[in-house]
């Protein structure tokens with residue numbers, strides 16, 4: 001992934017892209033970089049949600065254990 005070739009043209013309209021651009025200036029199509037970042041963000045989000053759920057279950061379990 002880190003060695004991916006930098007995208008130079010839009011997939012949809014072939015317009016040359018600026019280096020590091022997230023969207024095509026002509027048609028608004030996402031670049032490969034933007035797609036990768038979105039995938040990463042979604043993964044981090046899912047991980048955070050799982051951690052929160054685990055914490056809630058953990059606290060609930062501890063709370064139930066303390067009851068006589």
Ligand SMILES: [Zn+2]
Nearest residue numbers: 010013024027
């Ligand atoms: Zn385009």
